[in-house]
Amino acid sequence: MYRNNFRKQGTNGGKPVGKKDDFNKRNKSSRRVGDYVEGKVQGSGKGFAFLIPSDGGEDLFIAARDLFGAIHGDDVVAKVTGTRRGGGECEVLKVLKRNVTDVVGVFDGFGVGSIERGLGTVKVEFTGGVKAQKGDKVVAKIMDGSPVRCKITEVLGKEGDTLADIMGVIRSYKLREDFPAAVIKETAAIPDEVTDAEEKGRRDFRDDIVVTVDGATSKDFDDAISVVKKPNGYRLFVHIADVAEYVKENTPLDREAIERGTSVYFADRVLPMLPEKLSNGICSLNEGVDRLAMSCVMDFDGEGNIVSHEICEGVIRSKARMTYDWVESIFAGEDEAIRRADEKNVAIVPMLTAAKELAELLMKKRAARGSVEFDIEESEIVMGENGKVLDVRKRARLFSHKLIEEFMLAANETVAEHFATRKAPFVYRVHEVPPLEKVESLNDYLAAFGLSVPDKPAPEDYARLIESLDESVKGAVNRVALRSMSKAEYKPECLGHFGLAAEYYCHFTSPIRRYPDLAIHRIIKYFLRGGADAKKKFGAFVSEASVKSSEREKIAEEAERKVDDLLKAKFMQDKIGEKYTAVVSGVTEWGLFCELDNSVEGMIRVETLGNNFKYDEKRMLLGNGVRAFRMGDSVKIRVEAVNYDRVSFVLDEDESKR
Template structure:
């Protein structure tokens, strides 16, 4: 037999091998058994191995942990490995609804966040689809943040902060950088280890001791690889940016400086990137949303632009803001400060009293804000009872008060229009954590939603929809904000669950006709939320409805926004803190200036898919980091309140216990083994924890009194006991 066969002969052998392995009489088979059936001489064994490697790469065969070849259930898939502390993992695959489960024996040495190729394992009815990692394409983590623990004279270990990492990192003494036990460190992975050997690394940075002020937050910053400092090159570029609007800058722009307009933000806001103006001519409202023209100072593909793209978004942590753009820019020439000229992109809308946008214009403008307002002040001005107590404040803003009244009415009109079409509004409280000078939490309070915050939200939504619709019908490359229809299985579970309370939802197809498939119109969710408003089951059903939703993301395809019940939506209003807004501002300006020729359109068609994907990823990273810092400070806050009795509501139920949320938004676990008075079990279909003997149950949204049993800032957990 010749060493090298023709391609045709090679394919024939591959077919024979697959047929043998797939035959139930011979499955599974080891290499030597295959060799015997193929009557391959010893000198051809390497050739057989080459064929087997090819079949493995094509996903037609799989190699079990025992070294046997078995039939692969389908082609190879590529995704991101997500590890679990218990050794198993999952692989997230873009476009696939459910993650693949990777048993511990089939992780193939994959590390958390690795890009891997997997082959599907035979299906087990009723269980999540399993798969096996067959190849690691790229490592996702090169550094780990953790606590150094000196274990001997010549070595130590880094215990990862990330609970998903199942193994500590071995660090030889000569690579410890002088770290001592209790130091928070960044360790670079030099060897990812095996099933029998721990990963190995070297300390590249010592953040400080675990008890030092700020080290806890910095550990989270480094764990999520959030870029902190801007390079010297970027800062030099920022220093060259003019701090005043010149006559050349104003040329060719719509002059809106005589128009009354204000910014309305939180008291501590510094980067003011949106201003609003409203007037009423007796028949229609004229709404202007004016957004800082950041692209005038951030040129495409400059060092500053590449850094903004890399960051994707500003990150708002409990004790600091990590900005997308340097403060010298975002708080300076790009901030719509009162009384000075600023460049903007304006969306000027004519709105009927019904809320319909009759006409609009998108233009480059030069503006001058009259007053820098805060949510608190606008709220007070619109509450007549408080005006007599705030006479000085009233006089200061008296000239603008008629406009604020018109803003209030117009916002109500726009909100009602959205409500009628089915926009879903989940009103769950967010919190503000107040820290002292050393970073310790002293107060946690829910954010207040009021008439002023609603005004800005309603106006920004109107501008975002208008801009998205305009560019959709122009059929130009664009970045949209999309929110897909909820997962059908989750909606079916929600519908089955609410039937227990006498509620129902009907599924509808995209044509609007009632169908038997899984789609649901947002108005059905909205109707459900209206029906349960004020009922004991409202918190429970609202949370389950929210969990049935998909996550919003950026896309070059305009597939609509389910939650807002609108077909066209984008993010246009925050170019200082979100890169997609900055990106579409460039497209808008090129279109307005007539520069979107075939070459530029082709450029954006190639560029934007990756921009949308990266922006979605950095947004999720920022959200996770923000949640982690909140959880950290909430746990630290509760450490000082052990034994206190608190009123709360059941916010989550799992097989291992019930979660209880306090009015200040702190959430903790009551472990199932500590639920008093009975043996409790989890009824998944009813989402209840039920006592076996007494029938006593815990349900989502149920009020419950708890005592603080334990809190741990390092694991970021709070534990409660039910207080009898």
């Protein structure tokens, strides 16, 4: 009935005709029965759902009978039918866009229980499709109509099998695995070695002491460094793989790269942006072979101020494929590490000594300008055969990591400033000022510690906050402060990088694995070769590359986090009942997130705490008047259960009695 009334009023592209005001601008306090609302369906996995309005108003409840074929993730038009609960109730009138077209989950003999928690179980249409057995992890295509049904298209393996679970995430996020035939054909035609013709017109850096420094298991090397100490300062060479020489504009390779946007890294595999022949071969700055590079040469004075720079096309030959641990051992003066370096070239250790001096200067200078250093540890997941998780641990952050990071930052800033001041079309890495509402929320939390930041903070305000913290609360405040910041993204406008306190910033240093870097390499080469009217040629391209790269980065990060959570949960499966000391890493109305020393995070549900615990949103705590839990608190927990990618904790008995 409502949908018929909706149609009678007239539509325009599936939307009611009329002012936008009538459609989307009523706030949560003024919505009335009969109002139209546009938004996204958020499923509960239990039949009912919620509408998340696109105007930012309060969520509305949708009963199962009022979904009319809409599912979790759909963009819809709905009509308000009641105002009794929360933001009200509504019914779906029209699905504007189906964002979830496939369901990945476990077949129970009748339906597929989705790993996408809001989707719930979708009944299977058995006519046609792939046959599956009960307990299989499957992929199924959602069919049109109401009630919603699906057809199985692929069996990934058995429920609980780690490799099948990882494949489930890959399918769920629609990540690309294999390369199309046209890409394989184009890649096959690319030479395996640098040709004489490609070297012509390039700066020759092959006699320089150039090295790569990466992780022990890395296979693609897209950056190399060299440092020369001079009487009045230092010269830093940052050489980046010249991927744009091989991935030409609007070719099958290029179109596939922009669709992928980034390489995706899981503990047991990589889904590369480029085929292996490029990423591990001709584009990789491998030891002892000639490679084409985009080179940024920077001169610094004795205080770390950059005084001049040059960006050019070069050719290099790496003297050594070094690891972070190896370089760290050299800095520690370990004889064996030094001997190994000398065997490669006796000039490597003196070069690294100069590099260490310059890195220390640059770190000090960046800290002085207000760059924010959260220094939150990353986790490392160690995999064995057949998907077994052998260990989960925090990855140590060495000085050698910071040295390479500092040199990449210097190159990124230098390149961004060079092209921003020339008003060239470009792709910038932008990190905007934290939004006011998040700053206010941060200050509400900081009030408990007698701390605050200004409503319109500068980077140095955050830096001073972090520096002032006692070690006992530093980790917790770091997390809250980090969450108050904007999300970095790619834009065609140079708007600066708040976290780095940098006026100019881009991503120049990883074109093997990030499309924005490849995009700006193409623009840089165009300028270096005397190209004219760059705005006409690249104006639309930088906008498209910025939007797509930001979208693909977000999807990749979500998928990587999902697999990490899944593998950490697998690691904890044989530890149910064991007791640990944990730190409260998050507080919500549903309970406490707690993190173990190895980075595994689990949740203590509020109902298990007992004694009427309530959530204080401003102070970010759960309390009952007798006891309160805040971020950063140390608690003793017991592992209660593991369910797919979720780990559940309860307070240890002794902790409960406090």
